[in-house]
Amino acid sequence: MKKAVLLIGSPRDGATTSGALGEHLMSLLAAKGIETRSHIISRSLIAKASYDEMLNDVSSSDIVVLSYPVYIDSPPSNVIRWMEMVRDDGLAELEGKTFLAIGNCEDPDPRKLDVSIMIMRNFSDGNRMRWAGGLRMPMSCAIDGASLSSAGGRGRWAAMALDIVAAALADGQTIPEEADALMSRLPMRxxxxxxxxxxxxxxxxxxxxxxxxxxxxxxxx
Ligand SMILES: Cc1cc2nc3c(=O)[nH]c(=O)nc-3n(C[C@H](O)[C@H](O)[C@H](O)COP(=O)(O)O)c2cc1C
The missing domain is CATH 4.10.910 (30s ribosomal protein s13; domain 2)
Structure with missing residues (x-):
């Protein structure tokens, strides 16, 4: 059975948009028979036991999804710290795994996520992972941590994008451009x-x- 792990990069407590987008994708993958796990990076970094648990799930997964917000156009510090730990301790077995990045920003312009998506791509290539693609969600306050099913019309483009992404990942494909085009659409006026x-x-x-x-x-x- 294929396995996917979601890493949530928001350092905020409570419901987050990173969590909502990532968990929605995990539920779609689970419906396609893929085993799923989730970790909040900032919590996993607190103690060795929780870090090891995250590391084990990453190492035993075929698909790694990192869903994060941008802070000053960059992934937040806990995500960068995790990337540095992967680089420095060399314990995560990443080679050959499929890697997908989902960025969200409060700005209405999805291009504000371009630099962070390039950082993710660089991380993926540097660890010899298979880059599945990057998705950019603008106006993330429109969701503000609500599940896509309860966000109604404000979550419709993201939900349509993630349907396409789940089908592609389950099929072993990279994600088509259409998925990012849908995710990048403004969820509100x-x-x-x-x-x-x-x-x-x-x-x-x-x-x-x-x-x-x-x-x-x-x-x-
Ligand atoms: C310190 C800080 C810096 C931020 N910088 C940006 C930014 O550069 N561009 C942007 O569009 N949003 C920025 N935001 C807004 C977050 O990206 C936004 O709140 C995001 O939706 C939070 O996602 P989450 O619910 O997954 O935590 C910033 C937020 C904080 C707290």
Missing amino acids: DLSYVSRTNKTWKKRAKEKGTRANLMDRPFLR
Whole structure:
């Protein structure tokens, strides 16, 4: 039986878009008879036991999927740390495995993910993995950690893209360009997205007790 492992690169607690996209793909692969496992990289890096568990699942999988957000146009530090550990300790057996990257960003322009996808491709090639391709999801706040089935219309392009990806991976193929073209489509209209994102940030600020400071511009004279 084929095995796939999902590595979630978001360092945030709770439901994340990286998790939602990756888990949706894992459920599609499971429905095609592929055994699946998931790990949150930031949690796995905390202790040796959890790191080893992630390492074992990566080493015993045929397909490795890394789903991550960008922080300042780059994969977040826990993902980079994991890549460095793979390079330095040489314990992960990656050669020949299929590698797929799913990036998400808050920006409406999916090209903001291009550099990070190149970093992933470089990682894949450097470890002699088989590069299946990279997917770019813009306006990720439109999902904000919700499962694609509950996100309704906001998750439709991503769900259609992942259907194509699951079929290709189960068939041993690289992903067709059509999948990234669908994933890159805007999940919402610009103005609705701005209004939704403003509400999300206000809610997050309120939860942290910093609502009153949200408009502060401390570096302006
Ligand atoms: C420190 C930090 C830096 C970020 N930098 C970018 C960025 O450069 N471009 C962008 O589009 N989004 C940026 N974001 C937004 C995240 O990519 C966005 O919140 C993402 O959807 C989070 O995904 P997750 O739910 O998987 O954690 C940044 C967020 C944080 C916290």
